[in-house]
Amino acid sequence: MQKPIEAVPGGTRPQPDRRRLSYAAPMRRALLLLILLCAAGGAAAQPADGLDYDPPIAVAAVLDGRTVSLADGTEVRLSALDIPAGKWRDIARSVLAGLLQGRSVRPAWLAPVDRHGRALAQLQRDDGVWIAEELLARGLARVDAGGDDPAPALASLLVTEAEARAAGRGLWGDPAWAVRPAETLGRGDLDRFQIVEGQVLQAMVLRGRAYLNFGTDQRQDFTVTAEPGVVRLVAGDGQDLLALQGRRIRVRGWLDWSGGPHIGLVRMEQIERLD
Template sequence: MRYVTLPLVRLAVPLLGWLLLAGGASAEGLRVAAVLDGDTLELEDGRQVRLAGIEAAKPPRNSNPADGRVWPLAEAATRALSDLALGRRVLLHGPAPVDRRDRLLAQLVREDGLWLQSALLVRGMARVHTRPDARAYAAEMLAGETTARDAGRGLWRSRVYAVRDAADADELARDRDSFQLVEGVVLAVSKSGGETWLDFGADWRSDVTVHIGRAAMREVTRAGIDPLSYEGRRVRVRGWITLRNGPMIEITHPEQIERLEREPASAARRGSAPDDDDPWDDPWDDPWNEDDAEEDPE
């Protein structure tokens, strides 16, 4: 088996307290029986597990499978997870919530200590996508994502997954009902009744806005983040794009927002990929390029 040579993060299982979830798992963990997509797999006992904290390259929820479009890097992400996990034993870190599709959300570590989330992130096969009940190891996952993004690996070479410009409200409006990373300079901060708004344009009725509700503001403050000081600062936010007086991202937990002290070295900017006639034709459609690979030492 051949892998791109990358600085994988390996975690000591005892150190992080990896636990086996209920359901008859042995001390050796459970074998992966099937890989369903780039961040979802099925265990030998029939349970499905979604890798918590990441969003692999895949079509967004609002896409139409009937249109026959091949989504950039979706198959590559599935192959990546298959190469890493199929037929291998994994341990699940719990307790883990269950999503609306009755899938467990968990951090997964292979029997040899390889952390699957990190392995996918540093290869550029996924983005960090935490949620209020699945936030563990967000800092470590963000570091893996940054490594891939700054190197322009995988999905970070595709305009489909590129970081959006917060100043471009029209483009973000077209991204409605999809998960995106957005960067820009906050032009105005306002607060009312415990709620906070960060605006990236001159007109709050149509520009890109980040909303932080009361409960989320308490969580953000406890994490040492002060959004009220962000006016004039460059920030990166991640979340679902909705339309409410222009494109809006709702902050529900601290890991969704990052203050950027400098202009990031990222190659992943909307439009940074080579120009062509088909925006869906990704210029880097084979992340397992053997020219850049060597034998897996395992």
């Protein structure tokens, strides 16, 4: 979809009191150590992944490849994951059951529990295993960066996905779920989550809406768009979509048709710069 994108001089230095120094130096060292320990403790209190976990709760059942039921009846949908339909969902369910059977987890909630007792969350097993990361490491899922997960968490998950992809693990050995070159997209790739790579030939904002065009044929080219609210949010974070012109990027999201194959951007974490 192609759019027009718009010291005291002269004095005698006093001699130090050696007895006082013998006490002062250890005291200074102790104070410095205390400061360092406090600083380290403060840093540890801030999760590197931006996730805030609740106390552990037992897992009652695994419902599918990314949904579990907790002992209190809450159904947790693992966030930031896309698991392709078919055999990969069956395999993911089996693996998830093996990971969580008879275990407890600590949820990091990303949305309130709805009236049906369901909510999106990240889960950490009682021994510290990050469940989403484990599924990604085994090549059983892809990162869906379009949700409410903190950016540091998504950055970590994307690294894990990249390692699995490079090793050809799991679904990454299946051509049906390979990263798609932008120029090869067709109608057969629509209506599903896709990861697309290509060069942004034109980037422009028109009436507040951003367009990243990957081709010159307005009937067939791949385009990424961002609504005005997203453009303002991105700019508020000090990022510039227009700076992507001429760059190779990888973008992920739901692929539909809007004057050509199209992905709607909701946050910058959906985009990875490749150059």
